[in-house]
Amino acid sequence: MDELACQDLVERVTDYLEGVLGPDETERVNRHLAGCDGCTAYVDQVRATVRASASLPPEVPSAQAEARLLDIYRTWAAERQGR
């Protein structure tokens, strides 16, 4: 099984946190997180955001939530490159 790239993890993170990722994919994410501090921090951030947005009304379009997550990712990626 191929190693996940950071971008692959980012694409799966919402499913991962919602627990709807299959067992194989979840295992791949866990394995990537074990060796990648950046993504571990990213997942923590997304988890906090998801928790915060859980109180939003259900009619909030999920595209908006996804844009928000993408925003976090871009910030994180930019910070990472700046180092």
Ligand SMILES: [Zn+2]
């Ligand atoms: Zn990573």
